[in-house]
Amino acid sequence: MMHLLVTGGAGFIGSNFTHHAILRSGHDVTVLDALTYAGNRESLAGLSEDRLRFVQGDITDTALVDELVRQADAVVHFAAESHNDNSLADPRPFLEANVVGTFVLLEAVRRHDVRFHHVSTDEVYGDLELDGHVRFTEETAYNPSSPYSATKAGSDMLVRAWIRSFGVQATISNCSNNYGPFQHVEKFIPRQITNVLCGIRPKLYGAGTNVRDWIHAEDHSAAVLTVLEKGRIGETYLIGADGERDNKSVVELILTLMGQAADAYDHVLDRPGHDLRYAIDATKLRTELGWEPRFADFEDGLAATIDWYRDHRDWWYPAKAATEAFYAKQGQ
Numbered sequence: 630m631m632h633l634l635v636t637g638g639a640g641f642i643g644s645n646f647t648h649h650a651i652l653r654s655g656h657d658v659t660v661l662d663a664l665t666y667a668g669n670r671e672s673l674a675g676l677s678e679d680r681l682r683f684v685q686g687d688i689t690d691t692a693l694v695d696e697l698v699r700q701a702d703a704v705v706h707f708a709a710e711s712h713n714d715n716s717l718a719d720p721r722p723f724l725e726a727n728v729v730g731t732f733v734l735l736e737a738v739r740r741h742d743v744r745f746h747h748v749s750t751d752e753v754y755g756d757l758e759l760d761g762h763v764r765f766t767e768e769t770a771y772n773p774s775s776p777y778s779a780t781k782a783g784s785d786m787l788v789r790a791w792i793r794s795f796g797v798q799a800t801i802s803n804c805s806n807n808y809g810p811f812q813h814v815e816k817f818i819p820r821q822i823t824n825v826l827c828g829i830r831p832k833l834y835g836a837g838t839n840v841r842d843w844i845h846a847e848d849h850s851a852a853v854l855t856v857l858e859k860g861r862i863g864e865t866y867l868i869g870a871d872g873e874r875d876n877k878s879v880v881e882l883i884l885t886l887m888g889q890a891a892d893a894y895d896h897v898l899d900r901p902g903h904d905l906r907y908a909i910d911a912t913k914l915r916t917e918l919g920w921e922p923r924f925a926d927f928e929d930g931l932a933a934t935i936d937w938y939r940d941h942r943d944w945w946y947p948a949k950a951a952t953e954a955f956y957a958k959q960g961q
């Protein structure tokens with residue numbers, strides 16, 4: 630059993646990991662989260678106070694981070710500004726959180742010789758041809774295309790530099806698009822699910838041909854913990870579940886699973902710089918560390934996610950109206 634410091638642990642992916650680490654793996658967790666719009670204290674409801682400590686604070690707060698890192702056996706770093714549309718509107722918070730925040734954490738784990746795992750994204754690699762068969766690997770060159778992905782690429786490079794220059798005991802994982810419980814309704818899959826639940830027609834950027842490689846957040850959590858416990862220091866592991874789907878197919882599957890006509894959605898203006906295709910090759914993770922996804926069938930995972938949003942309206946509904954009002958102003 631370890632005492633983990635989980636940054637961003639009240640956000641979507643971080644809260645799923647916190648549940649997994651406590652309930653499935655028996656670790657104690659301290660969550661550090663600033664509770665910005667994407668963080669929700671209710672995402673940690675039901676977890677034992679004997680196993681979970683929650684601290685509201687910012688990863689750029691050097692003194693607070695130092696205190697919490699000193700008490701931890703390992704740090705799992707999820708905290709990030711992560712919404713592409715928001716990064717286009719105002720990049721500065723992304724630089725502060727994703728670059729400066731990661732620097733502060735790296736200096737703290739360096740001082741206290743604490744194991745560090747950095748959670749990143751496949752978006753640092755840019756995008757792939759729609760009709761190609763190439764997938765991202767650990768050797769793929771970085772080619773970020775938005776302020777969000779550029780700052781995540783920068784944070785990855787900081788981690789690599791601190792490993793090489795200062796001997797920090799760290800690993801990195803780059804993951805494909807997550808879906809599942811506790812995801813903010815601004816994101817693609819929960820937005821469409823909650824639109825249907827609210828009697829609103831789902832929205833699809835452009836023609837919907839852009840492809841994403843989907844992984845359930847439970848599978849991502851298990852993979853991150855596997856890397857933390859078994860991964861080789863200094864290594865990067867790509868996390869994916871062979872879940873490639875174009876956005877049009879995802880919207881139509883959501884509608885079908887929810888008993889609606891598959892074409893009951895509207896096309897809206899495409900996002901500037903919208904990446905064409907992401908696809909992860911997770912061979913290294915599977916062969917070296919023995920990880921396999923639980924939700925290997927995307928449709929099964931999506932059905933479980935729809936059930937969760939249907940059963941947890943009290944969690945997502947307070948943010949729904951403001952989210953749709955924001956998108957309406959953008960013509961989306």
